[in-house]
Amino acid sequence: MIELADKIAEMVQSGNILWLAVIAVIAFATKLSKLLEFLESRKKAQIARLMDASKCEHLDQNFKDFLSHEIQREYFLYVAKIAAEKQYRDKLFEIHKRANGNLPFFHFKRASSHLKFEDGQVSVKITKFDIVSGFFSLGIALFFGFIGLAMFMMPAFIKPIAVIQAFTFYGLGAFFVAMAILFSFQTFPLYSAKLIRNELQKSHNNSIQPTANAAAD
Secondary structure: HHHHHHHHHHHHHHHHEEEEEEHHHHHHHHHHHHHHHHHHHHHHHHHHHHHHHHHHOOOHHHHHHHHHHHHHHHHHHHHHHOOHHHHHHHHHHHHHHHHOOOOOHHHHHHOOEEEEEEOOEEEOOOHHHHHHHHHHHHHHHHHHHHHHHHHHHHHHHHHOOOHHHHHHHHHHHHHHHHHHHHHOOOOOOHHHHHHHHHHHHHHHHHHHHHHHHHHOO
């Protein structure tokens, strides 16, 4: 640990910020993976505790029904990554089934922040801020992608070029491409929300069409 701290201090003093950033990213990724593993184990432990409790013979039927409900909710949260009660889950299943395979379920996970469940109905909320943020993220992703591509191509136009310079350009290129991918991911929830909204609108139109035809007759 002391050697690593000395190495970081040496990089800062020498101005080698690129390699310092690489080390920081690797360290963050390592810590993040351990944190995700810990959270995953907590989720599994929670489900295991509920499963064990449901097997107890001294519980009345109401408490068993409650545990059954909690197990289903925790499993749905574990699998779909959406915290939802039974009525909400059933409505999501209904929408997914009605789409006939045109709306994969992962879109509900992506768009969960845009979904609302009120009065037994699912609706999609997309604000002007969401739209502006989506276009901003897309623009930044394209900009960083262009810069990253330019960095990857730069060594081919610099002759002669030292190995350390080539690695610096490739490192910067990889950084900007990674940032482009990161910002492009920010547009996925909005895209999924629009797909769900279109499906809901389509279902609504199909439901009122027979009524309109009957009125016309």
